[in-house]
Amino acid sequence: MAEKTVDMNPILQSALEYEFPPYSEETGWDKIVVNGDHSHLCPTYVKRTPPCQASCPAGEDIRGYHNLLRGVDKSDNKWEAAWRRITERNPFPAMMGRLCPAPCQEGCNRQFVDETIGINAVEHAIGDYGVENGLSFEKPTVSTGKKVAVVGGGPAGLSCAYQLRRRGHDVVLYEGRAKLGGMARYGIMGYRMPRRELDAEIQRIIDLGIEVKTNTKLGKDVTLDQLREQYDAVFLGIGGQNGRDLPIPGADLPSVSNAVEFLVGFEEKGKEGMQVPKRVTAVGDGDVAMDVVRLALRLGAEEVTLLSAVTREDMKCLDQELTDALQEGTKVEYAIGTVQVKENPKGGIIVECVRMEPKEKGEEGWDSPIPFFRYKPIAGTEFEVETDMLVSAIGQAIDREGVEEVVGDAPWMKVDRNYQVEGMEGVFGGGDCLSLTLLTTAIGHGRKAAERIDDYVSGRPFEKADYEDVIRFEKLKSDYFEITPQHTRSHVHLTEVKDNWDDLLTKLTPEETEAESSRCMSCGLCFECDQCMIFCPQETITKFKKNPIGTVMFTVYKGCVGCHICSLVCPTGYITMGMGEGL
Ligand SMILES: Cc1cc2nc3c(=O)[nH]c(=O)nc-3n(C[C@H](O)[C@H](O)[C@H](O)COP(=O)(O)OP(=O)(O)OC[C@H]3O[C@@H](n4cnc5c(N)ncnc54)[C@H](O)[C@@H]3O)c2cc1C
Ligand code: SF4
Ligand code: SF4
Helix, strand or coil, rough: CCCCCCCCCCHHHHHHCCCCCCCCCCHHHHHCCCEECCCCCEEEECCCCCCHHHHCCCCCEEEEEEEEHCCCCCCCCCHHHHHHHHHCCCCHHHHHHHHHHCCCHHHHHHHHHHCCCCCCHHHHHHHHHHHHCCCCCCCCCCCCCCCCCCCCCHHHHHHHHHHHHHHHEEEECCCCCCCCHHHHCCCCCCCCCCCCHHHHHHHHHHHCCCEECCCCCCCCCCHHHHHHHCEEEEEEECCCECCCCCCCCCCCCCCEEEEHHHHHHHHHHHHHHCCCEEEEECCCCHHHHHHHHHHHHHCCEEEEEEEEECHHHHHHCCHHHHHHHCCCCCCEEECEEEEEECHHHCCCEEEEEEEEEECCCCCCCCCCHHHHHHHHEECCCCCCEECCCEEEEECEEEECCCCCHHHHHHHHHHCCCCEEECCCCCEEEHHHHHCCHHHHHHHHHHHHHHHHHHHCCCCCCCCCCCCCEECCHCCCCCCHHCCCCCCCCCEEECCCCCCCCCCCCCCHHHHHHHHHHHCCCCCCCCCCCCCCHHHCCCCEECCCCCCCCCCEEEECCHHHHCCCCHHHHCCCCCCCEECCCCC
């Protein structure tokens, strides 16, 4: 056998410097990894959940598609394989890559080495690859004969319909509006979510063989009782369709509206049918408020003002959204309360305002989790804002028509841990109708509800959620990974946006995407770095014989002396010394 020549790397160095505790009855064998040059423990290979996946509400196999893209897991077409892997759980990668604020990245272990993996940038490139290459989903090969009604063609309903259809159930999708997409279409505009990609990602779900009934509203065209009678189960993904009006006098004036009316009006009428006056004022501090002001500017409003009831630090919107809104020409007034709206005899309307300040410690509401409630008006600071149109962007509520029985007096729908409406067997729900959330959460709810609906219509007891053994940074050997900066997307910043509907986010090139995927540390799963094989003094680790959980390293146990080195050099925390425990 050829002699191994290896450099002493920092991982081996640390392995050799490891101080083992002495054996005692208290510590037990499991605390002792080496006894001289051997122990009774041998390596076991334990696949663990990476924290990125645990923090993605849609539950994507992020590590899996990075490993495919960088060629660790071999496939004939790695881009298509990565697309198929992503869409197992999230059929909207082009959408999520653009719009998701990426909670997965907050969990990513790479942030403790240099910078988090640019997960949504990779997702964006894979999603667009799928659209550009016309990839479609494999049609179901079985038909269960079970029928499920999905109400609501937004991300939650579409995700649920997709997962149910793939399992061979017949799905009929009821949508109250003319087009599918929910708030991804009627709230989020084309410069953030281009329609070609949105339409393609929706269409290929429908092409699985889903029957769609648009312009069909539950509560108007069909009742819940009828659906319950005709179908084996019903999923409600009806979102929060009612924009909240300002709770102040004058909020019913014709020049006052809310964000949902404004944004949906634009999507329905198009820019030609939607005239905005010269001066537009919005009230709110979240991302929806940013969409309102940015749309007003694109439609040609010349003076666009945002009144935020809280300071910049307390605003709910993403920093990037606010920065864009400011650069594009929005004037933002911070810590402003709105008191009343009245007609302006000179034309337009007058918004009576007052300056706000944070409450003193101990005052009612000073520590409320909702920033707005932590503020109070400052007497004597009243002033007026003259404008032509006022749009309230202070939240949304569920449209109760047709679901009165389900929602009752509560502000939102309630479901149990199986996404089933309490006291209504066979009726499930998810997404924004449970409380306003993110696209990724709505997609995750849709999938999880579909899994439980699958149990329900198949007559199986509900499956319990798996316990997730999440691998944290401390379990990795991070010295193995070279410092490599993140490959970032560029964002087009505009100062003049009138009539500009371009997608403002550029995507990574294929080379940059693969390089970004290569930064992934494959937390909790082998990626064939070969460290264990190289450093095993017994030469008893080998590869390419697929072991039962699908990775390539394996130990010939009769050669193993339990020296522990393989587990100490494994960068991903995949090896646990366990075999032989209790002997
Ligand atoms: C302006 C705006 C911007 C946003 N930006 C982002 C963002 O950048 N990133 C992000 O992650 N999230 C964002 N969100 C949130 C995201 O859009 C929602 O969390 C997501 O769309 C919720 O999906 P859903 O399917 O539960 O509900 P929805 O998207 O609201 O879809 C519900 C669907 O049900 C239909 N429906 C309702 N009632 C009935 C009925 N009775 N009968 C038949 N059909 C019915 C509706 O017409 C709609 O199509 C934004 C939301 C808004 C409003
Ligand atoms: S859906 Fe959001 S949280 Fe999930 S992987 Fe994509 S960017 Fe991350
Ligand atoms: S390094 Fe890779 S596997 Fe680990 S948490 Fe980040 S994206 Fe996930």
